[in-house]
Amino acid sequence: MNHLLSIEELDRPAIERIVEQATRFSEVSDREIKKVPALRGRMVLNLFYEASTRTRSSFELAAKRLSADVVNFAASGSSVEKGESLKDTVLTLSAHKPDAIVLRTPWAGASELVSKWCSAAIVNAGDGKHEHPTQALLDVYTLRRRLGGIDGASIWIVGDVAHSRVARSNIIAFQRMGARVTLAGPPTLIPRGIEALGCDVRFTLEELPSADVVYALRMQRERMHETWVPSLREYASWYQINGRRLHPRQVLMHPGPVNRGVELSGEVVDSPQAVITAQVEAGVVVRMAVLYELLAGPREPHASARPMTVAGAS
Amino acid sequence: MAAQPLVHGPQPPADLLLRDVHVLDPRSGLDARHDVCVRGGAIAELAAPATLEAEADQELIDGGGRLRLLPALFDPHVHLRTPGQEHKEDLQSGTRAAAAGGYAGVLAMPNTDPVLDSAPLLRSLRDAAAREACISIGFLPAITRGLQGEQLTEMAELRQEGAVGFTDDGRPVQSAGMLRKALQYQRLCGGVLALHEEDRTLSRGGCMHEGVVSAALGLSGIPTLSESTMVARDAALAGYEDARVHFQHLSCADSVAAVAQAKARGYRVSAEVTPHHLLLTEQDVRGMDTRMKMHPPLATEGDRLALVEGLRAGTIDCVATDHAPHARDEKEVPFEQAPMGTTGSETAFAALHTGLVLSGVLGLDLLIERMTAGAGLFDLPTALIAPGEPANVMLADLDAVWVAGEHGWESRSENCCFAGRSLTGRVLLTVAAGAAVYRERAFSMAGAP
Numbered sequence: 001m002n003h004l005l006s007i008e009e010l011d012r013p014a015i016e017r018i019v020e021q022a023t024r025f026s027e028v029s030d031r032e033i034k035k036v037p038a039l040r041g042r043m044v045l046n047l048f049y050e051a052s053t054r055t056r057s058s059f060e061l062a063a064k065r066l067s068a069d070v071v072n073f074a075a076s077g078s079s080v081e082k083g084e085s086l087k088d089t090v091l092t093l094s095a096h097k098p099d100a101i102v103l104r105t106p107w108a109g110a111s112e113l114v115s116k117w118c119s120a121a122i123v124n125a126g127d128g129k130h131e132h133p134t135q136a137l138l139d140v141y142t143l144r145r146r147l148g149g150i151d152g153a154s155i156w157i158v159g160d161v162a163h164s165r166v167a168r169s170n171i172i173a174f175q176r177m178g179a180r181v182t183l184a185g186p187p188t189l190i191p192r193g194i195e196a197l198g199c200d201v202r203f204t205l206e207e208l209p210s211a212d213v214v215y216a217l218r219m220q221r222e223r224m225h226e227t228w229v230p231s232l233r234e235y236a237s238w239y240q241i242n243g244r245r246l247h248p249r250q251v252l253m254h255p256g257p258v259n260r261g262v263e264l265s266g267e268v269v270d271s272p273q274a275v276i277t278a279q280v281e282a283g284v285v286v287r288m289a290v291l292y293e294l295l296a297g298p299r300e301p302h303a304s305a306r307p308m309t310v311a312g313a314s
Numbered sequence: 315m316a317a318q319p320l321v322h323g324p325q326p327p328a329d330l331l332l333r334d335v336h337v338l339d340p341r342s343g344l345d346a347r348h349d350v351c352v353r354g355g356a357i358a359e360l361a362a363p364a365t366l367e368a369e370a371d372q373e374l375i376d377g378g379g380r381l382r383l384l385p386a387l388f389d390p391h392v393h394l395r396t397p398g399q400e401h402k403e404d405l406q407s408g409t410r411a412a413a414a415g416g417y418a419g420v421l422a423m424p425n426t427d428p429v430l431d432s433a434p435l436l437r438s439l440r441d442a443a444a445r446e447a448c449i450s451i452g453f454l455p456a457i458t459r460g461l462q463g464e465q466l467t468e469m470a471e472l473r474q475e476g477a478v479g480f481t482d483d484g485r486p487v488q489s490a491g492m493l494r495k496a497l498q499y500q501r502l503c504g505g506v507l508a509l510h511e512e513d514r515t516l517s518r519g520g521c522m523h524e525g526v527v528s529a530a531l532g533l534s535g536i537p538t539l540s541e542s543t544m545v546a547r548d549a550a551l552a553g554y555e556d557a558r559v560h561f562q563h564l565s566c567a568d569s570v571a572a573v574a575q576a577k578a579r580g581y582r583v584s585a586e587v588t589p590h591h592l593l594l595t596e597q598d599v600r601g602m603d604t605r606m607k608m609h610p611p612l613a614t615e616g617d618r619l620a621l622v623e624g625l626r627a628g629t630i631d632c633v634a635t636d637h638a639p640h641a642r643d644e645k646e647v648p649f650e651q652a653p654m655g656t657t658g659s660e661t662a663f664a665a666l667h668t669g670l671v672l673s674g675v676l677g678l679d680l681l682i683e684r685m686t687a688g689a690g691l692f693d694l695p696t697a698l699i700a701p702g703e704p705a706n707v708m709l710a711d712l713d714a715v716w717v718a719g720e721h722g723w724e725s726r727s728e729n730c731c732f733a734g735r736s737l738t739g740r741v742l743l744t745v746a747a748g749a750a751v752y753r754e755r756a757f758s759m760a761g762a763p
């Protein structure tokens with residue numbers, strides 16, 4: 001593996017390999033000295049075009065526990081508007097010869113583009129509404145620890161699917177690991193055509209009791225101004241996961257940060273069903289496994305480009 | 315008296331003997347081998363193959379019975395980016411690109427900087443075209459000032475200054491009331507109104523077709539009904555006002571159906587379609603290649619097939635490229651940030667010949683008819699291969715295989731959605747308004763001095 005650009009490009013054995021490596025690293029986190037020398041002398045560059053505290057610090061911690069050097073570069077969205085393009089920024093920072101670049105941008109496909117412009121291993125830490133592969137990996141890791149396995153599990157992803165890169169990566173990852181995925185949310189926030197990814201779509205939570213896992217998505221307040229839903233109050237009354245709706249045998253997940261009282265009621269956040277803090281913990285060991293996978297072994301040569309054809313030609 | 319609608323730069327008239335070429339012209343009914351003598355920029359004589367001899371001052375091109383002589387093409391939709399965005403294209407590079415694609419005439423869109431919306435600007439652009447353009451350019455100034463959709467341009471004065479018609483391409487008229495006024499005003503000034511159809515409340519912020527691919531990639535989608543509802547609305551307006559409108563770059567099955575319905579009712583409407591909408595679909599956007607980002611977006615295979623059938627049946631009257639050049643650094647950005655548009659002048663004929671003719675979907679004669687029909691739709695003369703006509707012809711090698719862009723482009727920009735694809739059929743020579751304006755680089759002429 002040269003880069004981690006999407007879950008789409010990982011098959012089940014690759015996902016399992018990373019998750020198993022993360023399990024081995026979890027022992028490091030329990031030690032008094034939480035550090036191994038695996039990536040000593042390697043440099044990891046965090047390049048974030050969007051505000052992010054938890055993902056960035058999780059990557060930073062992961063790199064440091066592997067003894068890599070870490071440089072954080074926060075490019076505000078406006079620096080692009082001021083004139084420097086993503087390509088120029090990446091080429092400039094590449095002069096520091098990073099071994100890996102962890103990239104978060106508001107633009108789908110940006111990490112794949114960057115992977116063509118420099119020789120560093122690229123880790124997609126979120127590209128627009130497209131993918132957030134390390135989130136999906138840590139969710140798989142967390143669920144496997146909690147349930148033992150994911151095969152055959154029914155997982156409901158509830159909320160604003162349209163604007164969620166977490167949803168897209170998790171739909172793919174959960175299905176690759178053998179789960180059945182159902183999306184639920186208001187029709188304005190479920191993108192047309194999403195069922196082509198193999199999942200079911202529901203517009204109410206009537207059948208939620210059949211779920212083994214309830215994965216709630218963050219409902220962003222700015223969506224209200226764009227009239228995606230009439231009000232947060234109405235959204236909460238139809239889609240909030242609360243004590244009435246969550247069954248004791250179900251597992252509750254959330255990518256954070258939580259809007260208490262919107263997508264989750266306070267009581268379920270603090271309930272034994274919730275694994276939200278376990279997800280945060282898993283974030284570090286899974287990202288250690290990803291960096292280790294990308295940087296510890298020899299680099300593979302680039303795959304050749306696909307041949308192009310004209311549609312309609314035989 | 316209004317000015318001549320088409321302008322081109324000074325070019326010496328050609329004296330050519332095109333010997334033993336296979337002439338195909340659906341309008342003059344020719345489909346056989348001939349010798350074609352071009353004298354002083356006009357077609358002087360058609361004779362039996364290999365019977366004419368070149369005179370001393372005449373260039374001889376031997377087609378060997380194999381090379382095709384076709385009427386030169388007409389493109390009713392290009393962006394020449396002048397004035398204001400000459401780093402993308404200018405009148406010279408844009409017309410050279412068109413000539414390389416076999417075109418003898420193009421219609422330029424007004425979404426320039428400043429917008430082409432006044433007679434003085436049109437006059438200065440036409441003056442520039444009379445110096446720089448290697449083929450004929452007609453200009454379509456804006457329907458509304460600054461493309462703002464709020465106030466009509468001085469359409470009558472613009473017509474006197476040589477406006478072929480009017481369009482708010484790129485920033486379409488949203489208000490039905492505004493468009494109705496333009497349609498009413500057409501009774502005074504004439505000129506076809508060319509309409510880019512898009513309801514921006516439906517397409518808002520979208521960057522590709524709304525469907526399975528946009529859902530998978532997490533890109534905001536543009537539903538096809540943002541186009542088809544506006545086609546239906548504006549067809550109704552045109553019918554009510556008995557106005558003449560032309561629908562630009564149709565992209566979906568519902569729009570084709572709306573045009574068919576309008577034509578069945580006798581409304582004076584016509585439509586165009588681009589090579590990329592005839593050959594590519596949303597699946598080609600999966601790799602998020604910004605050359606595949608255009609307005610309207612590439613839709614489904616079902617839409618593509620409906621467009622091909624619409625073109626075949628004549629519901630769609632002509633092919634237009636919507637040649638939309640952008641500089642490399644403008645396109646070398648994440649998909650959502652990239653500007654809309656693909657270049658198309660240089661690949662249109664070869665791509666359609668490869669994708670539709672060689673695969674048996676359309677006949678070559680029908681393709682040529684549709685690639686030349688744009689002129690007549692805008693009341694301009696159509697290229698005709700017949701004695702006494704001005705020479706507007708292209709010579710093509712239909713067996714030549716080439717990779718689009720492998721030797722660079724005549725256009726100043728390279729954002730072509732067909733770049734890197736193997737195409738069959740190549741333009742070797744273009745004669746426009748009587749002058750030999752383009753020769754393929756490797757094309758050597760037997761008997762050339």
